[in-house]
Amino acid sequence: MIWLEYVIMQRALIACILAGFLMGLIGVFVVRMRLSAIGYSMSHGAFAGAALGVATAMDPLVTGLAFASGTAFLIGPIADKARLHVDTITSIVFPLNMALAFVFLTLTPEIGLTSQVANVLWGSIISVTNNDLVYLATLFASAVAIVYFTWKELFAIMFNRKLAEADGIRTKPFVYMIILLSGVVITFSLKLVGGLLIYALIFNPASTTLQFFEDMRTVVIVSPLIGAATTVSGLLVSLVFDLPVGSCIVIVSTIVFAVALLLSPKRRRKEENGNEK
Secondary structure (H helix, E strand, O other): OHHHHHHHHHHHHHHHHHHHHHHHHHHOOOOOOOOHHHHHHHHHHHHHHHHHHHHHHHHHHHHHHHHHHHHHHHHHHHHOOOOHHHHHHHHHHHHHHHHHHHHHOOOOOOOOHHHHHHHHHHOOOHHHHHHHHHHHHHHHHHHHHHHHOHHHHHHHHHHHHHHHHHOOOOOHHHHEEEHHHHHHHHHHHHHHHOOHHHHHHHHHHHHOOOOOOOHHHHHHHHHHHHHHHHHHHHHHHHHHHOOOOOHHHHHHHHHHHHHHHOOHHHHHHHHHHHHHH
């Protein structure tokens, strides 16, 4: 029994570190490219897909990935083809995904709010498997490689998308890539944090880091570290107080962001400039 508990905790700790790194890394591009609304839609697209998997006895990971990819396709290429603003399409997709998620969950009355449904809603460290760790590690390596080889284009788009286009960069494929990658990362992290809270972990580490640093290379390095630190801290808090791990991770990351905002040199400079005017 003790050995089993050790194995579960070891898997949970590794999953927290990998998911924290991934969320912190992808969150930088989501925040800096002003894709926050898209982040909400992507997270709840993965949530709806996972709920469908539970309702149909399919693998929630497969259905969650399918829904996240579909949402990315709707928000990206289809929105552009229809000449709709991103905010318009996300305003439609976000509530639709939430509605579908709860419809799918109500189709599983025999399960109720136990087992798989609770895992989809709030996350569960017990449900993390060795395969999940392999997926997260592979995804992390892939994400780092993608950022490394496309850094020049991504940096230009984060700085100013219009200037990047004027410089000859086809920005749409890179934006689509970040949207899709965020959906994949969210899907593979659902087991840890849960569908209702996962989007917070995309924004909090990056937003915290941006309170202190302006150099984007530094931000891309520090944000994943903060993401990993907050997920591990949330895991420890959940164990100490016997609370849902996903909720604790989000609470810890939010507190860290609030403290960063209070200590932020950027905020102080803005206040000083405002007082001078």
